[in-house]
Amino acid sequence: MRPFAPHRYVRLLRHRLRRRAAFRGLVRRSEFAMVLLAAFIGVAVGLVAWGMGAAAHGLQRQLYGFGPQMRLSTATFIADWRLLLVPAAGGLALAGLNWLIRRWRPKSPVDPIEANALHGGRMSLNDAVVVGAQTIVSNGCGASVGLEAGYAQAGGGIASRLGRAFALRRADLRILVGAGAAGAIAAAFDAPLTGAFYAFELVIGTYSIAALFPVIACAVTAVLVARGLAAGTYAVETAVPSVIDNAAYPLALVVGALCGLSAILLMRGVGLAETLLARLLPSPALRLLLGGLAVGGLAQVSPVALSAGHGALHLAFVTEVPAWPVLTLLLVKALAAIISIGSGFRGGLFFASLLIGALGGKLFAGVMAMLAPPGPDALVMAVVGMSAFGAAVIGAPLAMTFLALETTGSLAVTGLVLAAVAVSGLLVRRLFGYSFATWRFHLRGEAIRSAHDVGWVNDLTVGRMMRRDPRRVPVETALENFRRLFPLGSVSQVVAVDEAGRYAGIVSVAEAHAAPPEEGLAPLLQHRGTVLLPGMNARDAIAAFELAAADALAVVEPASRRVLGLLTESHLLRRYGEEVEKRRREESGLEAGPP
Structure with a gap:
């Protein structure tokens, strides 16, 4: 038996580490390798989307007792006691699951939009398991929420984990997280273009050539995997006329405006429901129980209140229904969605917004038919309403436009949809300022409105930029001694401190040499009450400089006010400008620095 040789083991370990580093470097430097990595992520995301959809549908079948080809939102033969009690029991089950999760992982999950905006694309797979x-x-259990949040969380989490395994740059990791989310949404809706532009508009925050190829590769691969597994989770199919009358365009603009205003009411309603229920019912378990009972009560009116509403959307496209029943279904679905999310059920409004918008489009067509027979084509208005309302809630107008294109295959209808989503998106942007995702961040106190990378601003702190060895002088120093210690040209500003070493002000050396000899330092002290803290970010520091009209400010320890350093406005602006230019180059795909 060969004796153990430590030096051979060390050489082998070093060789393996060099090979691993070389492989990582190849992925970081090669755009083609990034595309292959994104395609591999698409395979994983397609499998996860299929698994999550099958798990949720299987749970519905077991709880409500319907067949494999039936959809919960259209099942009319389910016993009333099931419709009423199953969502409530599901709320209690979710409360128990949340209690276990808080003991295992008390930190709130970070979703792909938040990760790309604040954390440079860093996500946890544990968060994906939790949200899933x-x-x-x-x-x-039938709550009126979709699985899109779980899909996107899983896609982003898988992409982030693999990206960090290859030590990707911040910009590349953000793109890969967007690609993972694109694959998840594309697989869920069997719509690769929809998934890709969902990523560009919501998760990456911008479109660039550098991001195009990985995002498309992941979206297409995920769709192919989902099709191969016959997932068909949220696939929407319908047929519309191939020729659209130009008179339909003004009506589409009106539908877009109505959808935008209604979407604002829905999002406000979710926030109001959360606030009121949290105030009236402090117990999360009780909120979920009563929320489930309320959804079950709405299901007594129509099963459209249950689940995401896939089956109900299909029926909305293929059946003709009078205006008043459509209004009833719309109100039932909207209330169910508000109560479900407001009471604490986990999920998204993506698919619910599509159903509400389609019902709203059909309602508009029905009202117009009563006012001016025969009215517009109800199916066309349903597609327009679906896309416009979805764009208003989700905040992705091009993604919703491509969803209409991939749903109908009609460029003529896509033109109508594009006009409607532009109007609805503009109204929401001007009157509300948030999509549903960013509105949720706002309610939590996060100051982000999109996935644009603002995390680097928080990383660029005063503590990192300050000069740590500023010249100090006791405040009681005589002016003549100060001039001998700091001749003209030696330094621009000197920090004055009191007997206890606390900050007292800043002295300009030029002003000290120009002052009358009989004056001390006290009259020359500047910015006594304006200081910087080491944890302040660059934007806050710039605002402090503008308010104080200062060239330099001291950085002090918050509690003791001891001087930690000095920061000049010129250095701050230069560093901020360098970071802004670096992000601009990364977003445009021009960044080609060393890994």
């Missing part, structure tokens, strides 16, 4: 389990339980 919560959305499956919520959707499976």
